[in-house]
Amino acid sequence: MLTYIWALMIIVSFLFGILTNTPQNVTNAALKGSAEGINMTISLLGTMCFWSGLMEIAKRSGLTEKIAKIFSPVIHLIFPELSPKSPAFSAIVMNIIANLLGLSNAATPLGLKAMEELKKESHDKTVASNSMCMFVVINTASVTLIPSTVIALRLSAGSLNPFEIIIPAWISSVLALTVGIVFAKFFQKNSERKI
Amino acid sequence: MLISKITVYIMPAFILGIVLFGLLKKIDVLGAFLDGAADGMKVTIKIMPTLCALLAAIYMFRTSGALEFLTSFLSPITSFFKIPSELIPLGLLRPISGSGSLAIVSDLLKTYGADSLIGRAASVIMGSTETTFYAIAVYFGSVGIKNSRFTVKAALIADLTGFLCGLWFTRLLLK
Numbered sequence: 001m002l003t004y005i006w007a008l009m010i011i012v013s014f015l016f017g018i019l020t021n022t023p024q025n026v027t028n029a030a031l032k033g034s035a036e037g038i039n040m041t042i043s044l045l046g047t048m049c050f051w052s053g054l055m056e057i058a059k060r061s062g063l064t065e066k067i068a069k070i071f072s073p074v075i076h077l078i079f080p081e082l083s084p085k086s087p088a089f090s091a092i093v094m095n096i097i098a099n100l101l102g103l104s105n106a107a108t109p110l111g112l113k114a115m116e117e118l119k120k121e122s123h124d125k126t127v128a129s130n131s132m133c134m135f136v137v138i139n140t141a142s143v144t145l146i147p148s149t150v151i152a153l154r155l156s157a158g159s160l161n162p163f164e165i166i167i168p169a170w171i172s173s174v175l176a177l178t179v180g181i182v183f184a185k186f187f188q189k190n191s192e193r194k195i
Numbered sequence: 196m197l198i199s200k201i202t203v204y205i206m207p208a209f210i211l212g213i214v215l216f217g218l219l220k221k222i223d224v225l226g227a228f229l230d231g232a233a234d235g236m237k238v239t240i241k242i243m244p245t246l247c248a249l250l251a252a253i254y255m256f257r258t259s260g261a262l263e264f265l266t267s268f269l270s271p272i273t274s275f276f277k278i279p280s281e282l283i284p285l286g287l288l289r290p291i292s293g294s295g296s297l298a299i300v301s302d303l304l305k306t307y308g309a310d311s312l313i314g315r316a317a318s319v320i321m322g323s324t325e326t327t328f329y330a331i332a333v334y335f336g337s338v339g340i341k342n343s344r345f346t347v348k349a350a351l352i353a354d355l356t357g358f359l360c361g362l363w364f365t366r367l368l369l370k
Contacts, residue, residue, distance in 0.1 A: 005291065009252040009261075016259035026259045033254030037247030040301050041239060048239045049232040054213055056231025057224050061217040105238060111330075112337050119338045127342040128335065136334050136346050140290075140327040141353035146209065147322030153301050154318055159309030163202045165318040168368045172360030173323035180353030187345030 040153070047152030055103050068097045078138070078181060079131050088117030092135055099142035111139060134184050141180040143173045245294040253284075253298055278362060281313050285320060286358045290327035290351065297321065315369050320361035327354055 010030075017026035058064055072084060072093050082089045091114035098107035114135060122129040128136075147169055154162035217224040256262050266273075266280035273280045281303065289296040300321045307313040327350045335343050 005288070005295075006248065006252050009256045012261045013252070013255035013259040016261045016264070017255075020260060022259075026255050029254040029258035030251045033251035034247040036254070036301075037250040037298070038243065040246055040250065040298070041243040045236060045239050048235040050235075052235025052238070053228035053230075053232035054210060056227045056234070057217040057222070058213045059231075060222050060227045061213075061220040063213065063216050105234060108333065111334055115334050115338045119340075126340060128340045128344050128346065132335075132338075132340065133344055133346045133349070136331055136343070137349045137353065139330045139334065140325050140350040141357065142325055144322065146206070147318075149297060150300065150318045150322045153297070153304055154309045154314075157301070157304035157309040157314070159304075159314075161202070162309070163206055164369055165315060165322055165365075166202050166205060168319045168361065168364035169322035171364050171368075172319060172357055175360045176323060176353045176357030179356040180349050183352050184345065184349040187349055191344060 040156075043156035044149060044152045047148055047155065051102065051146070051148040052105075055101055058101060059103065059106065064094070064097055064101065064103075067100075068093045071097065078134060082121075082131060086117070086121070088114055088121060088131070091117055095135075096138065096142065099139065100145055102144050102146055102148055107139075107142075111135075130188050133188070134181070137180045137184045138177065141173070141177045143170065143177055145170075242294050246298055249292070249295045249298040250302070253302055257302075276359075278359075279313055279316070281307070282316060282320070282358075282362065285317055289320065289324050289358070290354050291329075293326040293329065296326075312365065316362045316365040319365045320358055323361050324354055324357040327351065 013026050013029075014023060017023040068090075072089075075089070075093050075096065076082075076084050079089065079092065082092075091110055095107050095110035095114055098104075098110055115132065118129060118132050118135065119125065122132070146166065150165065150169075151162045154165070214224055217227065262284065266283055269283055270280050273283060278286075285296055285299045285303065288299060300317045303317045304314045309315075309318070327347075331343060331346060331350065335346075
């Protein structure tokens, strides 16, 4: 999908450039933009290294698992059909905690494991089960404690307080997650009534 | 502002807490940190080509006047909902591409300033939403699920909520 958007952006840009008789500006912008891509990556590197390093400490010290234990009752409410002792449940909990801590590298494999386990418990092998849908919705609206990439960008753009966005980001992501869960539950009930 | 004062203490508490807990559990904190940092570096370098490609397209799109055309075309809708039209490209691309929306945020921060309303709102929106279609494709694709039922609907409603709340709470809390 992104391929088409990217190609479309370039085509439209040149169309506009030709219409306004300034196609050379568009070419210059392409070169400037890609140079900016390198600058941006380099300005992100430091923060990303620090952050990933810190999170590795949290993982190895068992802090991640401790937090997971605290959250598992809430997660049981969202997935009532799963036993808290099942491997699917524990993979879901760990995936949610990894997302919360911004460990996206760890979150994806845990999420894939959760999906595999959910598939074992499901009867239909091509249609998503309720738990699968709920799990993916939660992943598309997951809450991140410290949005480190954005903070790194703000830092490099000269913000006076790059961290000030954390609290509004928490509130709006918790609200988005809640709305996602509520609608998923609602659609779930609706689709069951049809059957 | 109170919010800024609280946030000043969140980060130190977070960092100290993690390091102290590691020491308490007697793990090699520096060793763990270095392994994690090396990993973080790999991930960041990996997105470099994508960011180049996408920022090139964004710069072209803006310079050519196409972006201005798009935002003015959408301005009746955006002004009705009091959404700054500069944020529309971010809202449209956010569910589709993580690095693409990161590139847009970086561009908005440079153009309008990190501490402007647009800069702050873009940061909050970026920090509170996820790459919806990527997650759906990866998770359902990995286990061969063809029918995702209501997932896309519910996820997009959540994305819209995140976008509007992000803007709204930026206006409310950051002044």
